[in-house]
Amino acid sequence: MVVFGGTGDLAFRKLYPAIYNLNLTGLLPEDFALVSVGRRDKTTSELRVEAEESILKFAGEQIRDQKIIKETIDRFYYFKNDFYDNEGYKKLGTFLSELDKKYGTLGNRIFYLAVAPEHFGPVVERIDGAGLISHGEGSWQRVVIEKPFGRDLESAKQLNKAITRVFDEDHIYRIDHYLGKEMLQNIMVIRFANTLFEALWNNKYIDHIQITSSEMVGVENRGGYYEGSGALRDMVQNHMLQLLMLTAMEPPVNLDTQSVRDEKVKVLKALTPMTPDEVARNVVRGQYGPGHDPIDHKEVLGYRSEARVSKDSDTETYVAMKVMVNNIRWAGVPFYLRTGKRMPCRTTEIAIQFSKPPEILYFKEFQNLQSDLLVIKIQPREGAFLQFNAKRPGTRGEIVPVAMDFCQNCEIGSVSADAYERLLYDVLRGDSTLFTRWDEVEHSWKFIDGIADAWAMEQPDFPNYRAGDWGPERARELIENDKRIWRDVCDYY
Ligand code: BG6
Numbered sequence: 001m002v003v004f005g006g007t008g009d010l011a012f013r014k015l016y017p018a019i020y021n022l023n024l025t026g027l028l029p030e031d032f033a034l035v036s037v038g039r040r041d042k043t044t045s046e047l048r049v050e051a052e053e054s055i056l057k058f059a060g061e062q063i064r065d066q067k068i069i070k071e072t073i074d075r076f077y078y079f080k081n082d083f084y085d086n087e088g089y090k091k092l093g094t095f096l097s098e099l100d101k102k103y104g105t106l107g108n109r110i111f112y113l114a115v116a117p118e119h120f121g122p123v124v125e126r127i128d129g130a131g132l133i134s135h136g137e138g139s140w141q142r143v144v145i146e147k148p149f150g151r152d153l154e155s156a157k158q159l160n161k162a163i164t165r166v167f168d169e170d171h172i173y174r175i176d177h178y179l180g181k182e183m184l185q186n187i188m189v190i191r192f193a194n195t196l197f198e199a200l201w202n203n204k205y206i207d208h209i210q211i212t213s214s215e216m217v218g219v220e221n222r223g224g225y226y227e228g229s230g231a232l233r234d235m236v237q238n239h240m241l242q243l244l245m246l247t248a249m250e251p252p253v254n255l256d257t258q259s260v261r262d263e264k265v266k267v268l269k270a271l272t273p274m275t276p277d278e279v280a281r282n283v284v285r286g287q288y289g290p291g292h293d294p295i296d297h298k299e300v301l302g303y304r305s306e307a308r309v310s311k312d313s314d315t316e317t318y319v320a321m322k323v324m325v326n327n328i329r330w331a332g333v334p335f336y337l338r339t340g341k342r343m344p345c346r347t348t349e350i351a352i353q354f355s356k357p358p359e360i361l362y363f364k365e366f367q368n369l370q371s372d373l374l375v376i377k378i379q380p381r382e383g384a385f386l387q388f389n390a391k392r393p394g395t396r397g398e399i400v401p402v403a404m405d406f407c408q409n410c411e412i413g414s415v416s417a418d419a420y421e422r423l424l425y426d427v428l429r430g431d432s433t434l435f436t437r438w439d440e441v442e443h444s445w446k447f448i449d450g451i452a453d454a455w456a457m458e459q460p461d462f463p464n465y466r467a468g469d470w471g472p473e474r475a476r477e478l479i480e481n482d483k484r485i486w487r488d489v490c491d492y493y
Contacts, residue, residue, distance in 0.1 A: 005114035006036025012054035089130030107139030121162035153445035180419030214343035223308035268443035274450030286318030291467030320475035345490035
């Protein structure tokens, strides 16, 4: 595995710890070696020391086994190269051939692009220019690309053109780390392996769906990147739409890569296009002002005062929207999506609100009959929560909501693998099901561009929510105008 940007934050926080965890669980192939490519001066021994530190710090709740740590970092190498130095890529090729002899890697390579997006195209072009791709002869080469894949449809197309000049679609792994989360994979199982749910999963029985991904953190030290992105491009274009696709898609004919991706992309095609009118009615953007951290109640800065953020920035840190999936299954069922930074708690979940039962017979006299509710909890709790009505014990026959609550990561020792661990394992195995295919990217940008274009025509009134609150007032109105309310999603455990 050749990691471009191998001395960056992502490599140390996510990739190296994930490789250690794969080794710990016996999933790392024996003939594996890693070359970290970076612009800085560094020796292989220095890289190994730093990689060890990062494994100790970030390898999650897995045990730290010194022997396995050593065994892992002993396969790490450092190669200094400027991303634009053509000659350097040839030397890299020679170095990789030497490692092939040592590790028996046969010329098989994973090129991991953990670099800023503007370097994606140029790096791929130079990899090919230096003859590091066999083009199907004898060995395989895969490329892993971090987000963002473009910043609109046009730039995504350009980028895709540059990459597909070198790699076939089958060898391109576009990362959306949400797809590696344990519960995202469970959405399909919960839906399709249970008669109970699948039979009701349509507009006859479901009133609406709420998809929430809230974060407590602000923009942290990523102001430079975030200014050009905002919540729409940073979270909605990828993670939120993935959650929507998995919730709304039709059952695939089987679970192979193409069949699953085919069904997902049909959901994007069925979304009501975002015209300016549609955006004005059904999309709300927000930006946090100064406020308080919900945990320690300390004062926190507003977005415009964060590092590398413009003092009059129009970048949104919150988005809420109502979208309709126009097909036979979902006609008339709104999907409410919301995501934001500096919210009261960190939660990602999908809430399926079933229709109200008809108020007939003896139920009539009881107020507040609740609708049944299924919540697929993605993080921090992983599990499923089902609420339904039952009779309160006693003589009056009162009806109360009761719940079944399954939590799969509550028990000590039941830690799910980190998303990167799962995704890297899939790249090693050559399974791209949990990665984004080009047409998914294309259709998601078409949808997102409609919103971004409409927003570009108007100046927002920012900041419009206090750090630590649930977004702007208009987001509340968006759902309350439909006589529904946002769920209280915080887990108080
Ligand atoms: C990333 C975004 O893709 O996802 C970040 O760039 C965001 O802004 C992060 O914080 C959220 O991921 P997670 O796994 O913490 O929910």
